Amino acid sequence: MIEAIITLTTLGMLLGLLLGIAAKRFKVEKDPLVEEIEALLPGSNCGQCGLAGCAIGAQAIVDGKAPITLCPPGGKALVRQLADKLKVDVDMSSLADKPPAFARVREEHCIGCTRCFKVCPTDAIIGAPKQIHSVLLNACNGCGSCAEVCPTSCVEIDPVKPTLGTWCWPKPVSAEHSSR
Amino acid sequence: MWSEALRRVWRRAVPTAHPKTWHFPGGLILPDRKALSTHTPLQSTPLSTHLYLPLRQHIGAAATPVVTMGDYVYREQLLARCEDPLGAHLHAPTSGWIEGQVEMAVPHPSGLRAPGLILQADGLHQRTPSPLLPIENPFNQPNARLRERMREAGIVGLGGAGFPTDRKNHPPEGLVIDTLIVNGAECEPYISCDDLLMRTQPEAILQGARLIRHLLGAARILVGIEDNKPQALAAMHQARTQWPTEHIDIITIPTRYPAGGERQLIYTLTGRMVPSGRLPAHSGVGCHNVGTLAAIAQAVYAGQPLISRIVTVSGHGVRQPGNFQVAIGTPVSALIAAAGGYRERAPRLIQGGPMMGFALAHDQLPIIKTSNCILVPGKEELGHPRPAQACIRCGACQPVCPAQLLPQQLYWFAKAQDFAALEDYHLFDCIECGCCAYVCPSHIPLVQYYRFAKHSIRTQQQERRSAAEARQRYEHRQQRLQREAQLKAQRRAKRKTPTPKPSPPASKASDNAHSDAH
Ligand code: SF4
Numbered sequence A: 001m002i003e004a005i006i007t008l009t010t011l012g013m014l015l016g017l018l019l020g021i022a023a024k025r026f027k028v029e030k031d032p033l034v035e036e037i038e039a040l041l042p043g044s045n046c047g048q049c050g051l052a053g054c055a056i057g058a059q060a061i062v063d064g065k066a067p068i069t070l071c072p073p074g075g076k077a078l079v080r081q082l083a084d085k086l087k088v089d090v091d092m093s094s095l096a097d098k099p100p101a102f103a104r105v106r107e108e109h110c111i112g113c114t115r116c117f118k119v120c121p122t123d124a125i126i127g128a129p130k131q132i133h134s135v136l137l138n139a140c141n142g143c144g145s146c147a148e149v150c151p152t153s154c155v156e157i158d159p160v161k162p163t164l165g166t167w168c169w170p171k172p173v174s175a176e177h178s179s180r
Numbered sequence B: 001m002w003s004e005a006l007r008r009v010w011r012r013a014v015p016t017a018h019p020k021t022w023h024f025p026g027g028l029i030l031p032d033r034k035a036l037s038t039h040t041p042l043q044s045t046p047l048s049t050h051l052y053l054p055l056r057q058h059i060g061a062a063a064t065p066v067v068t069m070g071d072y073v074y075r076e077q078l079l080a081r082c083e084d085p086l087g088a089h090l091h092a093p094t095s096g097w098i099e100g101q102v103e104m105a106v107p108h109p110s111g112l113r114a115p116g117l118i119l120q121a122d123g124l125h126q127r128t129p130s131p132l133l134p135i136e137n138p139f140n141q142p143n144a145r146l147r148e149r150m151r152e153a154g155i156v157g158l159g160g161a162g163f164p165t166d167r168k169n170h171p172p173e174g175l176v177i178d179t180l181i182v183n184g185a186e187c188e189p190y191i192s193c194d195d196l197l198m199r200t201q202p203e204a205i206l207q208g209a210r211l212i213r214h215l216l217g218a219a220r221i222l223v224g225i226e227d228n229k230p231q232a233l234a235a236m237h238q239a240r241t242q243w244p245t246e247h248i249d250i251i252t253i254p255t256r257y258p259a260g261g262e263r264q265l266i267y268t269l270t271g272r273m274v275p276s277g278r279l280p281a282h283s284g285v286g287c288h289n290v291g292t293l294a295a296i297a298q299a300v301y302a303g304q305p306l307i308s309r310i311v312t313v314s315g316h317g318v319r320q321p322g323n324f325q326v327a328i329g330t331p332v333s334a335l336i337a338a339a340g341g342y343r344e345r346a347p348r349l350i351q352g353g354p355m356m357g358f359a360l361a362h363d364q365l366p367i368i369k370t371s372n373c374i375l376v377p378g379k380e381e382l383g384h385p386r387p388a389q390a391c392i393r394c395g396a397c398q399p400v401c402p403a404q405l406l407p408q409q410l411y412w413f414a415k416a417q418d419f420a421a422l423e424d425y426h427l428f429d430c431i432e433c434g435c436c437a438y439v440c441p442s443h444i445p446l447v448q449y450y451r452f453a454k455h456s457i458r459t460q461q462q463e464r465r466s467a468a469e470a471r472q473r474y475e476h477r478q479q480r481l482q483r484e485a486q487l488k489a490q491r492r493a494k495r496k497t498p499t500p501k502p503s504p505p506a507s508k509a510s511d512n513a514h515s516d517a518h
């Protein structure tokens, strides 16, 4: 018993050390452009682009393997930023302007299955088996992963209503010829 | 020491010695419309039966109510507390019953509704049995006590955006402030509430100024008043004689819009340019509106929280324009009624002045702490908003900009949403005075473009911050999952190793491992 614990712990430590050294020694220099693009992406690693996270998505964009419209949670605003950064033109008319949103659990239908809690990439859901789950609004970024897995469809993605503090002046609609 | 004594002698001998003023760049001479509302004395408005008190009358977070539906409240009783340092407390303007908390229409350019309390007035004006007490010997009190009083009394800047006064009087450590500037310029055409305040309560303004000077450790007080307010100037000069030995200068400045802008007034009176992105405190200056200072004096010497203010009602669209002492929460419709009612059937309503104000959709909105003017222009008064034409690059907007920006460039960048370039061109130094839009021959709503761009930039910054947070949470989650997997593996290994002692039933152990892993 004791021996097993000791062996495993030492083994774990040694392997960890090895990994650490390897990470330092064989460090791959990241492309600065990839890093910049990664900083623009929402960072929740929700996987809705079909890739394994925002870092990989950023790499794919730079390699030209993914379109800059890949990220559903980022919406139109993100596409615009990416287009500016990469100096490419996109047709924005087909894209919907996605307002910021967050998930909400309709408590009367929650059966406490913990599925949403397990998929949330930002750990924004608190819950336990057979307990009603709920969402920490500050941590949720509305990616919608939880709504997809809920067996009773009780997770709703609600748009964030603007308040006096978050309301923005709209862009004036001009009669003149608009450049974008 | 000697120079000070000499200066005093000089001041006594030559009371009209005119302190030097500086000429700020840009600006406009606008047609004066103040006479419209200044020929009548300050009037009080009859108390409305219902007062509407939004919980957010300032920047920062909304206040949290400490009373509930059905409560009887006294005048000056605390109704809502705000723990956010950028917000302020809210007090009952009169006695009555709380009818509840609702989403109400509030004066805001967005036209959004926001939570607020409805107070049904009983008309008795009963003062609370436990009011704030006057502060004895305020000049011997620690600064923290004075700041706390401003907070207790819910005082925010009455001239502009409603920045909490205690915060404003807490400059960053290590800055020496030598001058307190009192803003009595009131440069918007039409608005005259500060004018009337200076005529009627000059002592209160100077008392407040002396308190703030003491608090900031400043040596002198410079009061800047535009030369189109001779009566206010006379009253302030008169009140000033109460403190003959103190360095208080009442300075007449030329009438030129926007002389009342904080940076413009500081430059006019001291010749100091507050650098881009810095506070006035970095230039050794504190600056307050006259209304705010009078409110501070009231709070300190009389223990009265901010529950009413002076509001100008002006424009050819009302029958009897004038200035009114109004309880916070009074509906605009009641105020208009006190001013004789509308002249026309479908009036336009503006809160603030024609240059920096915003349109109100209707008059069922309350007066809040930052409402300085309700403007009801007549049909032909301000001209119809004309459709914008293309920019002809005439350059007229550039020389009038008091912040010395390039409005045309800012316009092109805002239109193209080139936010990086906007920041390079100092968009955030724009004070939204509207001079550029006023002179633009193509009637381009320039200020609206700048506001749109400022908000978009702030939203983008906010999004970057939350993306960084999301990334962090994701990484923590990955670490947690790894840790859990490791633990699980360890347990499994533990179970597999044969031990001399009899092991517990396998099913139970696996149960434990399972539930722990959640
Ligand atoms: S709570 Fe739902 S929507 Fe919010 S981050 Fe988690 S999975 Fe995405």
Ligand code: SF4
Binding pocket: B400, B401, B402, B403, B404, B405, B406, B407, B429, B430, B431, B432, B433, B434, B435, B436, B437, B446, B447, B450
């Ligand atoms: S609104 Fe801004 S850009 Fe226009 S004149 Fe005023 S400070 Fe300058």
